[in-house]
Amino acid sequence: MTDEVLRTENLARAFGGLQAVAGVSLSLYAGKVTALVGPNGAGKTTTFNLITGNLRADSGAAQIRGKPIMGLKPWQVARLGVARSFQDLRLFTHMTVRENVLAATETASWFWQPGGGAARRAREDRAARALEATGLAALAHARAVDLAYAERKFLSMARILAAEADIWLLDEPASGLDLASRLRFGELLRGATARGVAICLIEHNLDVVTELSDRIAFLDQGKVLAEGDPQTILRDPALAAIYFGDRPQEAA
Numbered sequence: 001m002t003d004e005v006l007r008t009e010n011l012a013r014a015f016g017g018l019q020a021v022a023g024v025s026l027s028l029y030a031g032k033v034t035a036l037v038g039p040n041g042a043g044k045t046t047t048f049n050l051i052t053g054n055l056r057a058d059s060g061a062a063q064i065r066g067k068p069i070m071g072l073k074p075w076q077v078a079r080l081g082v083a084r085s086f087q088d089l090r091l092f093t094h095m096t097v098r099e100n101v102l103a104a105t106e107t108a109s110w111f112w113q114p115g116g117g118a119a120r121r122a123r124e125d126r127a128a129r130a131l132e133a134t135g136l137a138a139l140a141h142a143r144a145v146d147l148a149y150a151e152r153k154f155l156s157m158a159r160i161l162a163a164e165a166d167i168w169l170l171d172e173p174a175s176g177l178d179l180a181s182r183l184r185f186g187e188l189l190r191g192a193t194a195r196g197v198a199i200c201l202i203e204h205n206l207d208v209v210t211e212l213s214d215r216i217a218f219l220d221q222g223k224v225l226a227e228g229d230p231q232t233i234l235r236d237p238a239l240a241a242i243y244f245g246d247r248p249q250e251a252a
């Protein structure tokens, strides 16, 4: 596959005696959605944290368009065009919807922007477009804490959109969404991939994975067990057994 924009090579990280990530080699491609699938505790979120610099790897490497990123701080990785969302969303709950989105245009901007009027208007335009695209424009002045569940999920996506990054790492962005919201979420992802954004999606709902992903990387116990197109991976009975907790007993 061409257009590889991000690659990890043998990333590893232990917490005490627990090897949470045990040599993950993964590639993300422009215009493609890669779903990171695996049972609870497989190491999916930790893999994101190692890529984004939220955690340091014990060993291994990662690069964005050939540029090594190990050891970079989260803001430095963001400036290379990576935007990420968190399972717990990490919104500024007592700020307005619009302020939450504007904040994302500051922290993840590609280069330092002076506070002049033109730069400020450009950021405000980006925020307005992100609110429009996520259906939140009418709620721009509501406080994040007052939003309904699905609206908070879309606010997290508006922050991603406003960052104008071309690599998105999304940690369970669609969990708990009803069907209509899921369809809207799918449109957002398709709009982004059409612009060439590379997306990595952690997702437990296999219907969502089937709907939205071009490729799956299946993680278990910190390792990528299989990678490929969704149909092939999801039909594999051995992976299904691991996913649904029916792990074959290891030989004594």
Ligand SMILES: Nc1ncnc2c1ncn2[C@@H]1O[C@H](COP(=O)(O)OP(=O)(O)OP(=O)(O)O)[C@@H](O)[C@H]1O
Pocket: 015, 018, 020, 038, 039, 040, 041, 042, 043, 044, 045, 046, 047
């Ligand atoms: N900061 C930490 N300190 C200690 N252990 C951790 C830490 N972060 C993660 N772990 C452990 O590492 C393992 C992998 O966790 P991780 O959150 O990456 O899994 P996951 O695949 O994202 O799981 P889930 O699908 O439940 O979110 C788990 O056993 C978890 O308890």
